[in-house]
Amino acid sequence: MVIATGIGEGEANATPLELPDGGVDAPSLRYFVFALFFIFGGITSLNDVIIPKLKELFTLNYTQAMLVQFCFFTAYLVIGIPGAQLVKKIGYMRGAAAGLLIMMVGCLLFIPASRTATYGLFLLALFVLASGVVVVQVVSNPLISLLGPAKTVHSRLTFAQAFNSLGTTIFPRVGSALILGGLAGVSASQLSGAALDQYRMEETQAIVSTYIGLAVALAVIAAVVWMFRDKLPGEKHDHSSPLAGFSLLKRPRFGFGALCIFLYVGAEVSIGSLIVNYLMQKHVLGISDAAAGKLIMYYWGGAMVGRFIGSYFLRVMSPGKILASVSTGAILLIAISANTTGTLSAYSLLAIGLMNSIMFPTIFSLACEKLGPRAADGSGIINIAIFGGAVVPLATGFLADQSGSLQFALLLPALCYAIIAGFGIFARRPAEGPVMAPLTA
Numbered sequence: 001m002v003i004a005t006g007i008g009e010g011e012a013n014a015t016p017l018e019l020p021d022g023g024v025d026a027p028s029l030r031y032f033v034f035a036l037f038f039i040f041g042g043i044t045s046l047n048d049v050i051i052p053k054l055k056e057l058f059t060l061n062y063t064q065a066m067l068v069q070f071c072f073f074t075a076y077l078v079i080g081i082p083g084a085q086l087v088k089k090i091g092y093m094r095g096a097a098a099g100l101l102i103m104m105v106g107c108l109l110f111i112p113a114s115r116t117a118t119y120g121l122f123l124l125a126l127f128v129l130a131s132g133v134v135v136v137q138v139v140s141n142p143l144i145s146l147l148g149p150a151k152t153v154h155s156r157l158t159f160a161q162a163f164n165s166l167g168t169t170i171f172p173r174v175g176s177a178l179i180l181g182g183l184a185g186v187s188a189s190q191l192s193g194a195a196l197d198q199y200r201m202e203e204t205q206a207i208v209s210t211y212i213g214l215a216v217a218l219a220v221i222a223a224v225v226w227m228f229r230d231k232l233p234g235e236k237h238d239h240s241s242p243l244a245g246f247s248l249l250k251r252p253r254f255g256f257g258a259l260c261i262f263l264y265v266g267a268e269v270s271i272g273s274l275i276v277n278y279l280m281q282k283h284v285l286g287i288s289d290a291a292a293g294k295l296i297m298y299y300w301g302g303a304m305v306g307r308f309i310g311s312y313f314l315r316v317m318s319p320g321k322i323l324a325s326v327s328t329g330a331i332l333l334i335a336i337s338a339n340t341t342g343t344l345s346a347y348s349l350l351a352i353g354l355m356n357s358i359m360f361p362t363i364f365s366l367a368c369e370k371l372g373p374r375a376a377d378g379s380g381i382i383n384i385a386i387f388g389g390a391v392v393p394l395a396t397g398f399l400a401d402q403s404g405s406l407q408f409a410l411l412l413p414a415l416c417y418a419i420i421a422g423f424g425i426f427a428r429r430p431a432e433g434p435v436m437a438p439l440t441a
Helices: 026-045 047-057 067-090 092-108 110-116 119-146 150-179 193-203 205-227 244-250 252-280 289-294 296-316 319-338 342-350 352-356 359-367 372-385 388-403 411-426
Strands: none
Touching: 026 047, 026 119, 026 150, 026 205, 047 067, 047 119, 047 150, 047 193, 047 205, 047 252, 047 289, 067 092, 067 119, 067 252, 067 372, 067 388, 092 110, 092 119, 092 205, 110 119, 110 205, 119 372, 150 205, 150 289, 150 296, 193 205, 244 252, 244 372, 252 289, 252 296, 252 342, 252 352, 252 359, 252 372, 252 388, 252 411, 289 296, 296 319, 296 342, 296 352, 319 342, 319 352, 319 359, 319 411, 342 352, 352 359, 359 372, 359 411, 388 411
């Protein structure tokens, strides 16, 4: 998933960091930030692989399975502002190291979760892992914005987001090979008592092994980052109230945009979470979970390709009109997928990733127009709005359970896209009025 937000000095007109002798050169730091985008994007997309695995092992309905995304994205609501305050206090590099270590702890919590075969512990591990992801994201966006001249900030952010999409494309492919499949021809629904507990412990070892590997990699990266903890002598942070951004919700353009971020992340995550189970249906492709897991890469890969295509058209066409167009395209693809079978149904659903590609950065930029020195506060609220990734998937799972149909449940993401299309039309013209003034002490 492409999420490029941060709380701090990340606005387009920020002053680039000054890196005197003894500091790290800006190109090297950009590579470091690109790596962070790749890591947190990839780890977030692994949820799409874990959901069908845990759903089978713990015989969950769709609502219960979607608690994976609920616990993961609730971290944005709970940790977003505290994470920002932490980064402001200890700095970008120390903040990045702290976020990576928190992610490592979350990965290691999969060990006791597997040994006790307890679904609740898996959810706790995912929340801790996501908390680290939030801290790393708080660092990434403003840092990449500051590492170079203001006139090229948008191209740097777009390029960094491509690395995020690269992670969301590669990780599910590798994760599906390591985590899915190999269920020994047995279903958890056929077992009970000690046999069921033993089966769950054995089958969750694939999850544990994957996340132990990630924990080791995160520990190494955190150690490297810590070595450079004092190499950004030019960084500065504002010290406005952590809750200052909420007043911006009274601004119609920003309030509507923040709602659309909530809905967009929710719709994108809902569809990504259901892909494996959706493709496994007999009237769609009727394939195994492992085979379906390998196709997730086309959903996220479409977002990566669309980002490069969209970056050109956004320079020559109205961003609002493009946003309305791709949102409408997503609705049409949902309609096609829900009312067809076989390959057409499968690939029309996967193609929604292409429509998603430019939505987040476009909604973000349209909502934050003319915020001026309040852009950092606006970024903080956008970060909290990512909580939509917790709420909408859970509601989509509930619809699937109540209706008995994944196709019917797709009506909720379609409604989200319809509202986003309305925002595109609403914001098709540049924001009017003067640039906002900074808060006074």
